[in-house]
Amino acid sequence: MPVKNIDAIKPMNSVDMGFVCGIPMLEEVQLTGTIDGTNDTFTFPAANYPIYPKNSLSITPQPGDVTIRTKKGTTYTVVNVTSIELVTDPATGFQVFGAVKLTTPPTSEGADGVYGKCVTELEPYIAQDIKTGIKMDSNTTGRIRSKMKNTVWGAMEVTVEQENLLGDLEPIKQILMQPYSGSGTVETGYQAHEFPNTPKDLYGYIPIENGDTVVGRFYFKSCQAVPKDLPGVKEGDNISFNLQISVAESPILLTPTAT
Incomplete structure (x- = not known):
């Protein structure tokens, strides 16, 4: 691992990170x-x-x-x-x-x-907050005549939660919904969408960048997105909606090769 001058490293901020879906x-x-x-x-x-x-x-x-x-x-x-x-x-x-x-x-x-x-590729907009979570199944056991305990780790559960301000309805339609398949007739000039019986299969990644330089990406395969709510608002505020993405496979971190 290369030696770094830690004092010269500046912390990154919200400009340097996002979340992008693959549909x-x-x-x-x-x-x-x-x-x-x-x-x-x-x-x-x-x-x-x-x-x-x-x-x-x-x-x-x-x-x-x-x-x-x-x-x-x-x-x-x-x-x-x-x-x-x-x-x-x-x-x-x-x-x-x-x-x-x-x-x-x-x-x-x-x-x-x-x-x-x-x-x-679609980046849900207008993103305000991204939270990630990882949980792993575990089982801790001990034995008599010993103070030692061993922990066995199992399956990993990864989630990504995102809060967005509503700019238009395209992210909700594309990420969460499917074209209407009922027996009714949609009025000419309009489209109808509905939530599927099971969440849509998606891809996703979290880009981490420093200006135009790619620092890395966390890739997520086998994603499914569900709405945490429908668009809502308080008086004087912006309309917002929230997504939760579950990830079935272990994330992949892609970074440039050190030079």
């Missing part, structure tokens, strides 16, 4: 791009990016984080991806990962369209 797409979508045997880059619809690093072992998304297929008639063919590319989001001007570069450019003879699935 798996349920159905594949058609990507945009010219099919001419030369073009090899195809872009997801804006509703499906930024692409989340599902592998949980990299800061940027990798080819294995997406599934891409070409379609000719009724036949689908899985194709190889060389890299995930940045695109400029037209609504914000932000550079985000939203396109794929295929290993072999598709031809019009072999494909009518390019389709794909990924995990979509």
